[in-house]
Amino acid sequence: MFDIDIWQEILATIKKNKMRTFLTGFSVAWGIFMLMILLGSGNGLSNGVAANFMNDAVNAMWIWNGETTIAYEGMKTGRPISFQNQDQDIVSKVSGVGASSGRYFMGNTRYSYGKESGEYTTITCQPALRDVENLILNEGRFINQIDILQNRKIVVIGTDIKTALFKDSTALGEYVNINMVPFKVVGICSEPGSTRNRNAYMPLSTAQMIFNGSNKIHNLALTINASTLEESQAIEEQIRTALGKKHKFDPKDEGAIGLYNKLENYIQTMKIFQAIKIFIWIIGIGTLIAGIVGVSNIMLIVVKERTKEIGIRKAIGASPSSVIGLILLESIMITTIAGYIGLVLGTGLMEMINYFMMQSAVPATDQSETIFMNPTVDINIAVYSTLLLIIAGAFAGYIPAKRAASIKPIVALRDE
């Protein structure tokens, strides 16, 4: 049955019935095209927002000290809480907490090398900070555990500092003076999604020893291992309780310590995007159904229109299966080609938008927070939805075709 003859027969029929072919094809192509654009836009939106979150580790958490706002065990409100090195150990012991880094703020510090000098922010930290903030190391290395243990006088400087102080000469291995103390440059880094790289990183232990002498820290940066909102909130809860016990404040006291849970934020945002995605899918499925209804309608009309022709064919010896095959193969051929065209145009348009966005993103050096990124559609989804439309079209054609093929030829011939 699948010889070349049946295709020639179908091709001849299609050629002679251009309007009908066009209408069927258009409704399919349009449905797929719209679906691709919808899904592509949805993907672009959520890809864009997800990329913004990726500037730091999505499971990052920052804790900083504050003042109590709830009276606790006879102590008045307004009591300042301050962190020491032991607090990092307390937090690290909470289950679910991954890497952590204490941070001590030195405020603006004066960096000088040769004749060049400038004021930059010094962040004193531990090796884990690199993971929490997703720092990009352009040259050299980051602070390691030995630096911490030996209180080494080393520093990792941001690219802007390097350019300002060293120009084109190498900085690695050179000594810069930080507040008149010489530190060896071991690495040059930049922050993801940022154009200002004016921070320098120095071992926490070194800074405490040289510039302050105490074991005070201002801030803790850490990563947590949680996959749900509930898990991450439980970890947050435990950290508050543990620190509350040590510093004697109510775990519910939001002012005593500040805490930013990026994961919580991330999960919430992703939930919103999930909702948007579902919404887009509903519209997409609606579009698809409209396409299916369109194809079904046309197939019904086609079979009705061809009843007489079917009668003639049967009178001269067409079997019912050859009649069904003729109508179905024609429908499948039209929907396949049209679906493919819609697919190519739809994904092509989204790829083109993607291409131009990439082009225009280059001069802006990704400083802007883009909300739209990679608006392309998973090829599997695209192919499956096209297949669905083809199958639906075939099914919609099958029922009336079968009915027409099984009626007595004389009844079909009588049809006007």
Added chain:
Amino acid sequence: MIRLNNIHKSYEMGSSSLHVLKGIDLHIEQGDFVSIMGSSGSGKSTLLNILGMLDNYDNGTYHLSGNLIANMSEKKAAKLRNEMVGFVFQSFNLISFKNAMENVALPLYYKGVPRKKRNLIALEYLDKLGLKEWANHMPNEMSGGQKQRVAIARALISQPKIILADEPTGALDSANSYEVMDILREINDDGITVIIVTHEHDIAAMTSQIIRLNDGRIHEIIRNGELKQFQKEYIHGLETA
């Protein structure tokens, strides 16, 4: 060849039923040239459609070349139609989006003859009917007589044993009618059974056997010998009119 035994046929219309064929007994031999006459509504077309397996009957038996035609699957009926019968309709029933050659070739498509070969054969048949130059014309570009000749070529191409024609000249003027009848006569001379339904006495008089239907029954059968008489009577009728 064709053997009808007490054939009954009714049309159901809602609650009522119209008894159209009320017991038809009929023998037609291979090579006969038969016309069926009768007043409008007497069941001529119904009978012809049953003979051509386009419609089924309610009671009785119908044997075609020894095969009982009853309760056949559509598939088997289609095959038998393709092998045994060629149809010529009053309204031609050509497929409008196919040209003359493609229309003629279509029965061979259902026989599985390759495209090139069946188109060549179709051209041969069109040539026989004097329509070679019209091979690439669409039906709506042709006259009624030409369309009917295309339809006859289509009926002939599968080399059937029987040609069934329901008022083949009904839509044609007399010149074209006689031309079509000449063609049918030639076909009959080749040994093919030809059965036509007609209203016109002069058309019927060109056949070798006339079956007169009256109210669903066979009223009379006029055979060869008597046909001379019929022709004489008919001409006499014309002269006195």
